[in-house]
Amino acid sequence: MSAVDTWVSAFHAGAAVQPGAGLPWLAALRREALYRFADEGWPTRRHPRWQHTSLAFMDQQDFAANTVAPDAAAALARLRGDDAGHWLVFVGGRFNTELSDIGALPAGVQLTSLADALEQHPEAVQAAFGSATDGDSPAALNLALATDGAWLRLPRGVALEAPVHLVFIAGSTDASQHLRNLIVAEANSEATIVEHYLGEGDATTLTTAATRLQVDADARITHLKLQQEAEPAIHLASIDATQARGAQFASHSLSFGARLARNDIHTRFDGEGCDALLNGLYHLDGRRHVDHHTSINHAQPRGNSREFYRGLLDGNSRGVFTGRIIVAKDAQRSDAMQRCDNLLLSRAAEADARPELEIYADDVKCAHGATVGQMDEDSLFYLQTRGLDDAHARRLLTYAFAAEALDRITLLPLRKQARAALMARLPGGELLEELL
Amino acid sequence: MLDIKNLKASVEGKDILKGLDLQVKAGEVHAIMGPNGSGKSTLSQVLAGRDTFQVDGGSVTWDGQDLLAMPIEERARAGLFLAFQYPVEIPGVSNAYFLKAAVNAVRKHRGLPEFDAMDFLTRVKAEMKSVGMKEEFLYRAVNEGFSGGEKKRNEVLQMALLEPRLAILDETDSGLDIDALKVVADGVNRLRSPDRALIVITHYQRLLDYIVPDHVHVLSQGRIVRSGGRELALELEEKGYGWIGDAGEIHAAPPAAGGAQ
Ligand SMILES: Nc1ncnc2c1ncn2[C@@H]1O[C@H](COP(=O)(O)OP(=O)(O)OP(=O)(O)O)[C@@H](O)[C@H]1O
Ligand SMILES: [Mg+2]
Numbered sequence: 231m232s233a234v235d236t237w238v239s240a241f242h243a244g245a246a247v248q249p250g251a252g253l254p255w256l257a258a259l260r261r262e263a264l265y266r267f268a269d270e271g272w273p274t275r276r277h278p279r280w281q282h283t284s285l286a287f288m289d290q291q292d293f294a295a296n297t298v299a300p301d302a303a304a305a306l307a308r309l310r311g312d313d314a315g316h317w318l319v320f321v322g323g324r325f326n327t328e329l330s331d332i333g334a335l336p337a338g339v340q341l342t343s344l345a346d347a348l349e350q351h352p353e354a355v356q357a358a359f360g361s362a363t364d365g366d367s368p369a370a371l372n373l374a375l376a377t378d379g380a381w382l383r384l385p386r387g388v389a390l391e392a393p394v395h396l397v398f399i400a401g402s403t404d405a406s407q408h409l410r411n412l413i414v415a416e417a418n419s420e421a422t423i424v425e426h427y428l429g430e431g432d433a434t435t436l437t438t439a440a441t442r443l444q445v446d447a448d449a450r451i452t453h454l455k456l457q458q459e460a461e462p463a464i465h466l467a468s469i470d471a472t473q474a475r476g477a478q479f480a481s482h483s484l485s486f487g488a489r490l491a492r493n494d495i496h497t498r499f500d501g502e503g504c505d506a507l508l509n510g511l512y513h514l515d516g517r518r519h520v521d522h523h524t525s526i527n528h529a530q531p532r533g534n535s536r537e538f539y540r541g542l543l544d545g546n547s548r549g550v551f552t553g554r555i556i557v558a559k560d561a562q563r564s565d566a567m568q569r570c571d572n573l574l575l576s577r578a579a580e581a582d583a584r585p586e587l588e589i590y591a592d593d594v595k596c597a598h599g600a601t602v603g604q605m606d607e608d609s610l611f612y613l614q615t616r617g618l619d620d621a622h623a624r625r626l627l628t629y630a631f632a633a634e635a636l637d638r639i640t641l642l643p644l645r646k647q648a649r650a651a652l653m654a655r656l657p658g659g660e661l662l663e664e665l666l
Numbered sequence: 667m668l669d670i671k672n673l674k675a676s677v678e679g680k681d682i683l684k685g686l687d688l689q690v691k692a693g694e695v696h697a698i699m700g701p702n703g704s705g706k707s708t709l710s711q712v713l714a715g716r717d718t719f720q721v722d723g724g725s726v727t728w729d730g731q732d733l734l735a736m737p738i739e740e741r742a743r744a745g746l747f748l749a750f751q752y753p754v755e756i757p758g759v760s761n762a763y764f765l766k767a768a769v770n771a772v773r774k775h776r777g778l779p780e781f782d783a784m785d786f787l788t789r790v791k792a793e794m795k796s797v798g799m800k801e802e803f804l805y806r807a808v809n810e811g812f813s814g815g816e817k818k819r820n821e822v823l824q825m826a827l828l829e830p831r832l833a834i835l836d837e838t839d840s841g842l843d844i845d846a847l848k849v850v851a852d853g854v855n856r857l858r859s860p861d862r863a864l865i866v867i868t869h870y871q872r873l874l875d876y877i878v879p880d881h882v883h884v885l886s887q888g889r890i891v892r893s894g895g896r897e898l899a900l901e902l903e904e905k906g907y908g909w910i911g912d913a914g915e916i917h918a919a920p921p922a923a924g925g926a927q
Contacts, residue, residue: 607718612754614738615714615747616764616824617771626767630758630807 233289234271238264241374248377249345253352256359263362263373270367279366282550282582283492283521291464293405296431302329302399305428313643315392316341321399323377323407333392338385341394344410347381354383358412360442360470365494368466372438376410379439384419384449393422393454393644398437400429400459406436413442415449417474422452422641429460429487437488439467445477447501452480454644456651459487461516468494475501475530482639483522484648485512486655491520497535498527499561510539511635511648513655514547514579525554528564528591535565540635541572542628543579553598554586561591568598573605573631625656667692667863668733668832673724674888675712682708684888685724690832693860697874697899698867700885701907706867707751709885710836714748715741728832742768743775747830749821751837751867756808761820764808765790769827793826796856797849814841822853833857834865839873851876871903 241264250256272285302321306329310317318341319329325343332341340347347355362370380396400407413423429435437459445451451471459465465488471479485491497506512520526535541549551570572581583600605627613623632652639645668690675683682705690696700706712719713726715738726733733741756764769789770780781789791801797819809817818838825833838850854864854877866877874882874896882898883890886907892898 608754609756611714611716611738612750612756613764615742616768616828617739617742617775618767619737619739619771622767622771626759626763627756630756633758 234268237371237375238268244375244377250348250352250355253348253356255356256348259359259362260374263370266362266370267367267374270370273366273368277366279494279523279552282548283490283519285368285466288464292434293436293464294433295405295435296433298431300399300428300430302326305399305430306397309397309426309428309647310395313395316390316394317397318343318380318395319397319399320378320407320409322404323398323409325378329397336388336390339388339390340381340383342381344376344379344381344412347412354414355381355412358414358442358444359410360440364470365440365468368438368492369440369468369494372408372410372440372466372468375406375408375438376440377408379410379412379441381412382421382423383414384416384421386416386446387418388416389420390422393424393641395424395426397426397428398439400427400435400437400463404435405433406438409437409439411439411441413451414444415446415451417446418448419446420450422454422644424644424647425453425455427455427457427459427465427487429458429463431460432462433460434462434464434489435460437463437465437467439465441467441469443469443471443479445471445473445479447474448476449474450478452482452641454482454639454648455484455493456648457483457485457487457491457493458651459491461487461489461518463488465491467492469496470494471497471506473497473499473501473504473506476503477501478505480507481509482648483508483510484635484651485510485520485522486651488520489518493520493522495522495524496527497525499530499533502530502532504530504533506533506535506537507638508535508537508539509635509638510551511541511632511652512539512549513542513544513632513652514549515544515575516547517545518547519550520548521550521552523552523554525556526566528555528557528561528566530558531561531591532563533561533565535567537566537568538635538638539570539583540632541570541581542575542632543572543581544575546576546578548580549582551581551583551600552586553584555588555596555598557589557591557594557596559590562593564591565595566597567595570600571631572600572602573628574602575605575628628656629653667729669725669727671725671727673709673712673726674722675708675719676722677708677719681722682719682888683712686885686889688883688890690863690865692863693858694880695854695858695864695866695877697877697879697882698865698885698890699869699882699899699902704885705888706885707836710748710751710834710865710867713741713834714738714746739771742828743772745772745829745831747825747828747833749818749825749833749835749838751840753809753812753817753821755810755812757810759808760804761806761808762790762804765804765824765827768824772828790823790827793823797823797826797853798845799823815843815846818842819846819849822850825857826853829857831861832863832865834867836867837869838866839868839870847873848876871899874899
């Protein structure tokens, strides 16, 4: 059972063998986070940020390991193909040296597992680790239990050419995995980081993940998350970025798997002239549920933010989007734009899209819009009059709706990976292969 | 080839086609003219299979088959083509994919081998040249952001690629400059053959200078109220629709077609 007590005992059982267990600051931080979680429990609908996604059921939820461990090597091979890149693979929440291939890195770049980083440069990790008060109670649980994750530090001015791929394969021998990724991009550095969440099997597993990004002045970071966990999985994650002057941050969140997925994505402009893109795409069917809770904090002037979320909702699924935009009093000449568009593929599917604007400055451009609609009958008819049957036409229009989100992924190999992941979900997706 | 008898259609309880008769033989070109709102687009959409319109009566036989019983895509595959008055924009689908999917769907039905990417490109580029479309239009989303004239050219391109046996052009000439008009006319004329038929819906006699119709019909208030030869178009141009009557009835003594010239 996943009642709070269960996690408290799990914590006590594992604390001594957690990476960095010997670091007093970390042990204290983990305990503090655990107490917070024990105190607050799982968020319910009464919590203003969890109105559409109650985790009250978690108190009764059992998690179990799959009886057959997924073939991590095969999953990785399918995903990786012949991509050189930098690949860090985590199975069941632990870094897997054999499957990983970090590759050659420019001088000064640190790219290791978090466990290794805690041994090699604990002070730098401490500065980036985050605090027990960050986020909501699931984030605190993650902080307390995280066993591993990735550590990436880019020195000033260094650009990583190939993307860093972090692959997290769930459901091996543990019923839950807790991951923490820390990324520090010093001034004027550049990198693309991709997080892949994979899972197989029919056991209900839990993933909690927290990714923290510090994007220093004029650094350019692209973060892409491809969540393809197994159908019964529960996935609770957060992405937290801070941006210094002129920093550019792009987040692409693609949520295709898991029974319940929650992504809290936040960025804060701590310097002038920052730029953020929050791009999202989700596809759901059955009784699955995804909730993206995003916020962009224009704390400093002349920031530019663009946010686009798209949902494809089939079956009895439910897609929730909240887009909070905060423009501080002194953040003049901020420019924020937000859209959330949902395509309902069945009558029973449901979409919620909520903008939350808090604008305290007066010289601000801020636009937002949300749509929920069905497949366009005119387009369907047009395609059919050209000889495409109903099923082909629907698939094509479904894909086309998603393509707008995929097209915002500028790195072509990544866009292809994202496309392939979507195609694999769409019935008859292979018919559309030529679109690739 | 096409035999429409007493066709009645409505939308949301509003009668639009009120007993329309029309026969089109293979090899013929028919022009349909008529005032705004008279039902020309409704007729073409009903023939193509749009289900927003309810067919309340009558029959449409096409090559001995009950056209109205055929699914939309089956009509298309069997060689029915409708050039839309308002072509639909489809963001996210490249024109190239769309054209190829359409051509191959039709070819498959006809027992022809599907085009591979290379063959298709060769073919489509040749046709694009003849309708005056730049290659970049292949890589843009279907009709998205196309100008009015570009959309119409794209319709003519589709028609040329799909080689229909019965093509209906719903105001393909509206809003076109004179060069584009010639492109449309040329597309139609290239398609003309003894085993094909064309229905050209237009408001302007000038198109019929380039596409010489065998028959001209006037559609008013959901019925064909007058049919004649090419001179009927000239007469309409000169006199408008007033003399044809507004209740769908033919005026007692319309001027003789020949007499007007
Ligand atoms: N979906 C619809 N719902 C309601 N009314 C409709 C619909 N479609 C067509 N109509 C009505 O049916 C009538 C005939 O329309 P139609 O588009 O067939 O005319 P048309 O002859 O093509 O006109 P135009 O020359 O302006 O293109 C019009 O009064 C129109 O408003
Ligand atoms: Mg019309």
